[in-house]
Amino acid sequence: xxxxxxxxxxxxxxxxxxxxxxxxxxxxxxxxxxxxxxxxxxxxxxxxxxxxxxxxxxxxxxxxxxxxxxxxxxxxxxxxxxxxxxxxxxxxxxxxxxxxxxxxxxxxxxxxxxxxxxxxxxxxxxxxxxxxxxxxxxxxxxxxxxxxxxxxxxxxxxxxxxxxxxxxxxxxxxxxxxxxxxxxxxxxxxxxxxxxxxxxxxxxxxxxxxxxxxxxxxxxxxxxxxxxxxxxxxxxxxxxxxxxxxxxxxxxxxxxxxxxxxxxxxxxxxxxxxxxxxxxxxxxxxxxxxxxxxxxxxxxxxxxxxxxxxxxxxxxxxxxxxxxxxxxxxxxxxxxxxxxxxxxxxxxxxxxxxxxxxxxxxxxxxxxxxxxxxxxxxxxxxxxxxxxxxxxxxxxxxxxxxxxxxxxxxxxxxxxxxxxxxxxxxxxxxxxxxxxxxxxxxxxxxxxxxxxxxxxxxxxxxxxxxxxxxxxxxxxxxxxxxxxxxxxxxxxxxxxxxxxxxxxxxxxxxxxxxxxxxxxxxxxxxxxxxxxxxxxxxxxxxxxxxxxxxxxxxxxxxxxxxxxxxxxxxxxxxxxxxxxxxxxxxxxxxxxxxxxxxxxxxxxxxxxxxxxxxxxxxxxxxxxxxxxxxxxxxxxxxxxxxxxxxxxxxxxxxxxxxxxxxxxxxxxxxxxxxxxxxxxxxxxxxxxxxxxxxxxxxxxxxxxxxxxxxxxxxxxxxxxxxxxxxxxxxxxxxxxxxxxxxxxxxxxxxxxxxxxxxxxxxxxxxxxxxxxxxxxxxxxxxxx
Numbered sequence: 001x002x003x004x005x006x007x008x009x010x011x012x013x014x015x016x017x018x019x020x021x022x023x024x025x026x027x028x029x030x031x032x033x034x035x036x037x038x039x040x041x042x043x044x045x046x047x048x049x050x051x052x053x054x055x056x057x058x059x060x061x062x063x064x065x066x067x068x069x070x071x072x073x074x075x076x077x078x079x080x081x082x083x084x085x086x087x088x089x090x091x092x093x094x095x096x097x098x099x100x101x102x103x104x105x106x107x108x109x110x111x112x113x114x115x116x117x118x119x120x121x122x123x124x125x126x127x128x129x130x131x132x133x134x135x136x137x138x139x140x141x142x143x144x145x146x147x148x149x150x151x152x153x154x155x156x157x158x159x160x161x162x163x164x165x166x167x168x169x170x171x172x173x174x175x176x177x178x179x180x181x182x183x184x185x186x187x188x189x190x191x192x193x194x195x196x197x198x199x200x201x202x203x204x205x206x207x208x209x210x211x212x213x214x215x216x217x218x219x220x221x222x223x224x225x226x227x228x229x230x231x232x233x234x235x236x237x238x239x240x241x242x243x244x245x246x247x248x249x250x251x252x253x254x255x256x257x258x259x260x261x262x263x264x265x266x267x268x269x270x271x272x273x274x275x276x277x278x279x280x281x282x283x284x285x286x287x288x289x290x291x292x293x294x295x296x297x298x299x300x301x302x303x304x305x306x307x308x309x310x311x312x313x314x315x316x317x318x319x320x321x322x323x324x325x326x327x328x329x330x331x332x333x334x335x336x337x338x339x340x341x342x343x344x345x346x347x348x349x350x351x352x353x354x355x356x357x358x359x360x361x362x363x364x365x366x367x368x369x370x371x372x373x374x375x376x377x378x379x380x381x382x383x384x385x386x387x388x389x390x391x392x393x394x395x396x397x398x399x400x401x402x403x404x405x406x407x408x409x410x411x412x413x414x415x416x417x418x419x420x421x422x423x424x425x426x427x428x429x430x431x432x433x434x435x436x437x438x439x440x441x442x443x444x445x446x447x448x449x450x451x452x453x454x455x456x457x458x459x460x461x462x463x464x465x466x467x468x469x470x471x472x473x474x475x476x477x478x479x480x481x482x483x484x485x486x487x488x489x490x491x492x493x494x495x496x497x498x499x500x501x502x503x504x505x506x507x508x509x510x511x512x513x514x515x516x517x518x519x520x521x522x523x524x525x526x527x528x529x530x531x532x533x534x535x536x537x538x539x540x541x542x543x544x545x546x547x548x549x550x551x552x553x554x555x556x557x558x559x560x561x562x563x564x565x566x567x568x569x570x571x572x573x574x575x576x577x578x579x580x581x582x583x584x585x586x587x588x589x590x591x592x593x594x595x596x597x598x599x600x601x602x603x604x605x606x607x608x609x610x611x612x613x614x615x616x617x618x619x620x621x622x623x624x625x626x627x628x629x630x631x632x633x634x635x636x637x638x639x640x641x642x643x644x645x646x647x648x649x650x651x652x653x654x655x656x657x658x659x660x661x662x663x664x665x666x667x668x669x670x671x672x673x674x675x676x677x678x679x680x681x682x683x684x685x686x687x688x689x690x691x692x693x694x695x696x697x698x699x700x701x702x703x704x705x706x707x708x709x710x711x712x713x714x715x716x717x718x719x720x721x722x723x724x725x726x727x728x729x730x731x732x733x734x735x736x737x738x739x740x741x742x743x744x745x746x747x748x749x750x751x752x753x754x755x756x757x758x759x760x761x762x763x764x765x766x767x768x769x770x771x772x773x774x775x776x777x778x779x780x781x782x783x784x
Contacts, residue, residue, distance in 0.1 A: 008463060008464045009130070039458065043141075043457040045343065047237065050237070052239065053244070054348050054349030055419070057408075058319060058404040061075050065316065070330055073330070077430055080280075081442075084425035085421045085494065089110065091108050091150045091181070093351060104120035107119065109571070116590060118571075127466070135465070144175070150179075154609065154612075155612070157611070159608075178240065182726055214326070246388055248321050253310075265290065265297045265399075267400075275407060285543050308400075341432075350423070356518055361397040363394055365645070366393070367665055375667075390644070416502055417503070418543070427482070443491050447475035448491060450473055499579065501516060509535070516577055533556055597762040598759060599614040604732065610726075621761060623639060627753050629679065634652050637750070638650045638651055640740050650687055660704060663741055686769060697718060
């Protein structure tokens, strides 16, 4: 298209200034042809692949134990970056990468589930910081996001929106994936655009989310290049792998059978030796020591070691499985003849390896929050063969996370040290990068990706988008490193902060302080002013192995002051080290969709995330539904919340009996059933939960009613205090995720009658076992 001013977006329409004739047949009639919006000539296709929760020392491309042939292939024809950094947590890394700004500056100081009302932590990106996808779309790129989106505020993560902060409202023409931090790989809740869609099958049919995402990515790029071959594309491929749960087909985990039997300390040493051999770290680099908070392999219970080894086998299989399906997308680009002119960023981890799985790992990842004591060695041994399968929601032990961050200290969440923030990254673009199989050691950060893409696309950073003056991007283009391995680094200063763990990098030096430990969720923390700071000289100490704080206090103070300046500039203050407390909307100061103590739902409302539902934990409550049972009886789920990791369900069993099931962490279950089947016709079915009180997570008595008459009762000994799960959802008329209990099947569990409404009441002030439908909404509204 003709030369245009691309600094103001959308590009303003231009009127025709020439002669306008009366008759189109007039020989003087002449108008310029319609031009399609396209980026400047030579703009490449762009593919960003962001894998989840992978430590620097995991991938074989960076000396790790997990075979990743796709990463190695791209590195062989491209560049490996050994000092590329993330934010130490998923939502912040993604928000920073997609905006080119520091994560607190775009409201993402933590994950969306922990958002607060403080400016740096709202999870709301300011409209002064337009995302990369929107800038590229308004310059003529086709755009697609496939996979994980963890940047939508939780109170907007509903089927009713608003959708302006969903991918399709943030510059992506196409979205297929999930909203949230993690997802059950066997039973995912997925969206096409903004509409929930059903996966094509169940695990029994061979379904798994990872190949499904790859299928959709391949399908989209083929269509894009088939229908408009002259239009460059921008694809963001962000699978949920390898975030917990570590779900993978058994044959992939079995490829690593016996490879980790020597434990995590040996694995760190083996990885470091490979890194030295590959030149990933310089010859004078040192393997950092294991901190006393992380147990030595030799101290672990011998009875538990087979379980620990299997945890790592499953994870390794999951990561290789993910890389395999990334390879399918790369193959598709090659088959289309566009791989040579596609700028590929393969970022192997949005943070360091996750140490959120406890010191011994877990069969159900929610146990570390709710009841860490419940998974004993005996329990884990009994379930060893289920790790990675649809019945599990598993995570590995802290020791494995530390080993996979070799050679650095600490793990995910610890933004102070390189173990939490340094991620192996590969850049591949044969048409634009002549070097192949080389390494680059300049300091880079995830906020550098967007400026790099814009520079290579020939697109200027816009001064205004949709009428809003834009804040300049904070990152530095990495393009200067492509042709010059020895180029002086340009990203000289970068702050880090997560849950009070904080640090500053400046011209080779780093000052850091670890404030909290990721797997220690309970207990008091020291005051921020009492944190102990460390000082490292990167020019002689690649791995942060030698603390110089005592030897050079003035240098430390200089960097501490610089951290405070950067923190104030980018909305890091006030520091917030709370974790579990911020799960509760009221204490965090974020909106709650379920107002008051009543909520009315209707048939077909599925995929409702936990923050969208009335909170019935730690209190008495009731659930009432008006249903019609057809001739011959009915079966299926009336309403449920949660899944295999915990939750509850009200349903009719296969023989038509009314049942309530409570699932505590997939370990303890309680079922209460009516004595007789619910007869045909219209009925009100109800359960009442009388909470014991006396603290959080206690039990209660359950009573079932049909048309106001008691039909069953029973006992639940223990309940969830905080969360059922970060991804399992609620639904009316069917359980769309993993099943709350095995009394009804996954997938085929829809209620076979009709459901007029469901009402949830929290509190024990109502003793009406029947609800007048005419006053249904009034009752709910009056409770607000």
